[in-house]
Amino acid sequence: MLIHSKQPHVGTTIFTVMSQLAAETGALNLSQGFPNYNCSPQLIELVNHYMQKGMNQYAPMAGILPLREILAQKTADLYQLNYHPADEITIVSGCTEAIYATMAAIVQSGDEVIVFEPAYDSYVPSIELNGGKPVYITLSPENDFSIDWSLVKSKINERTKALILTTPHNPTGKCLTQEDLNKLADAVKGTNVFIISDEVYEHIIFDERKHLSPAMHPELKERTFLCGSFGKTFHTTGWKLGYCMAPRELSVEFRKTHQWITFASPTPMQYAFADFMKNPDNYLSVRSFYEDKRNKFIKWLSSSRFTLKPAEGSFFQMLSYSNITDEPDYDLAVRWTKEIGVASIPVSVFYQNKNDNKILRFCFAKDDEMLEKAAERLCKL
């Protein structure tokens, strides 16, 4: 049979490629972003409890109400942002689904979606599979990956359907500021441009920074699909549970596509999170937990020849290696995985033209022993 590929230029994601290579070579895997420690035993007990209780059939399409209620409460308490649990919050199978379902709901053939690169690898395929065209805005280390909002404004035209943002950002760790939000509001004023906001690292944000969602700007909430996740906050990336919060009319369309993608998401985990999140410490404590890891990783790297700017958020630290070698980042990530036994992600993969800024991304969601051992090996380079 001949299959005419809809994604001829797409291979296997870099996360799978590097994790596989790390497994084959026995390297310390600081590539794919996932913790190497377990989630809370209480959370596991809760899932077990609800499984025993028989909560093993389909959840409601939009998610179980108690989980949507606790999310609404958290969002109101932390950000003074109000979403109605009944019709403005939808539980989905991970933020990747939330983003895909949003694109499927809003992007029509020929529509443009503005993407800031380096961009998380699922964004562009989600646009293209739905007939849209990505319009790239390139962020670079020379400008500290900050956004030139006048450039954004100049890219917006009658074909622009949406703009996708990530805060805290993967892979750079950069966080949006109030000034960014103000300029964003100015750029989209009077247009029909939606904002898709990927906020999976909302609780992993450092140095007293406050997480700022575009939805927190009074002029932006009406056009924002706020996409989040439980995986990063609760060390449960394998449970694939996330959500989308958006005003009612937007959520109606979102649910129409979500119901054809996964229909509903795992039931016992939803009940477990609804209980677990009653204690705010269970999601607020992750900030200091990761700030400590970031600081230790940086301290252990202090005698290395890498240069770095401490990540503002997320569980990724970028390291510039131009003092060490000028090899292409992809080749280097592969070589160092094999030769020194530390796997990382080459940042060029997040750029359409594979811009090579000589930067590797390291995930520090790893136990201290692994982080110290990895840093030791990196210091020898």
Ligand code: GLN
């Ligand atoms: N979000 C994780 C990362 O950036 C990985 C997700 C995935 O493997 N698809 O590494």
